[in-house]
Amino acid sequence: MFESKVIGMIIEGIRDTLYMTIGSTIVGYALGLPLGIVLFVTSDKGLKPNKIIYRIGDFVCNIIRSIPFLILLILLIPFTRLIVGKSYGSTATIVPLVICAAPYIARVVESSLNEVDPGVIEAAKAMGANPFQIIFKVLIVEAKTSLFRGLTITTGLLLGYSAMSGTVGGGGLGDIAVRYGYYRWQTDIMIVTVILLIVIFQIIQNLGNFVSKKIDHRKR
Secondary structure: OOOHHHHHHHHHHHHHHHHHHHHHHHHHHHHHHHHHHHHHHHOOOOOOOOHHHHHHHHHHHHHHHOOOHHHHHHHOHHHHHHHHOOOOOHHHHHHHHHHHHHHHHHHHHHHHHHOOOHHHHHHHHHOOOOHHHHHHHHHHHHOHHHHHHHHHHHHHHHHHHHHHHHHHOOOHHHHHHHHHHHOOOOHHHHHHHHHHHHHHHHHHHHHHHHHHHHHOHHHO
16 A cells, blocks of 8 residues: 555646646647637638748648657747746646647647538628638537547647656656656556556546537537
8 A cells, every 4th residue: 555645646646637738738729729720711722821821830830740749848948947937847847738739739620620511611601701700600610529529639648748748857647657667666656657647548538539429410
């Protein structure tokens, strides 16, 4: 049996992991969702094609997504310290998580909007809907199932990245696994943290799948 001190540490690790994952997902979508909409709207088949804006957004997304998260985490240490005053801990880890997530979310959103039947968009135009009405009352509504599935995938991805940040003092279950499982060879603690990460991931995945099925109007 673990000592009460170890149990308390693990509970705190769960809290920090959820804080990093949920916090970075929310802020990531606050940045990535608008960027994804802009990419869709300015693409060749979008509502307002604009090659310059699209290429800039496309370039930024590709550059950031091509950098492995662990390297990005280290590269952003000065920026993270500037934003939150330190480069370690759960709050500091949210900064690189958001920067990593936003371009990925933008691509997910762009892909989801591209799945909407063009006929629905044309029908909205024929009824006199302006671009903003088409985006918020047609595209997002029609793509909500795909968008929510993307949210589920993104949240699971950020959970894994939050654990990876433990290698540089990011906090959470990943930090516990590294400090105790790797540096101190306490395999039992490492196994517990891995199991907890798997359980959290499964809860996120199953909850996301459940909600996606509920909001999928195509199956009704």
